[in-house]
């Protein structure tokens with residue numbers, strides 16, 4: 141498998157890969173620069189973790205040819221995506237917008253619907269589940285969907301319980317599948333890992349995986365697993381142990397889901 145290094149992924153989207161590889165971040169966080177060809181300004185999605193080299197690289201690539209950064213967007217608040225937001229905002233004098241008002245700086249919280257910045261047209265699609273504040277962005281002109289950590293370029297994601305909820309996550313996957321098919325999207329640009337060419341198939345596989353895990357968790361509980369970690373030991377036996385703490389969060393989300401509807 142060719143290692144993922146970022147670069148131009150669609151006509152209007154370029155990925156700047158952050159140097160923070162790890163079991164949870166895969167090759168590192170994908171920072172995206174979105175710009176109309178030849179336009180004087182760009183949108184930055186997910187500036188990435190606090191890292192001086194990455195910040196300098198993002199600012200330099202965004203500012204290539206004298207371009208200005210018009211807007212910084214966040215797919216969610218996890219620090220590997222948002223940590224550099226304030227520093228970049230100060231450096232390039234651009235506002236930060238996210239679903240969570242506490243992450244915004246000089247800009248309004250995001251809402252579902254159309255958004256235009258730097259002549260780039262986006263559609264904001266709230267997709268709670270990985271976290272409560274997760275959003276995806278449709279880059280209509282390129283038929284692309286930026287998914288943050290809701291759908292990754294490889295492997296599966298974590299439902300970061302208690303902030304992330306499985307009920308919400310499954311609903312969000314269904315919503316994304318609908319958005320992909322109704323808009324004929326052809327590219328999935330994830331928050332980690334390589335871009336994908338068949339977003340509908342990737343989302344369907346995510347849904348199938350979640351439901352399969354849920355059945356395994358149900359079976360483990362029926363067989364006597366009485367704590368989240370006991371379930372992890374059974375259901376995630378095939379998964380590298382460095383991922384077990386994350387798996388435990390997902391299991392808590394699944395146990396919560398199995399307990400049924402509540403407020």
Ligand SMILES: [Zn+2]
Nearest residue numbers: 216218270289
């Ligand atoms: Zn995340």
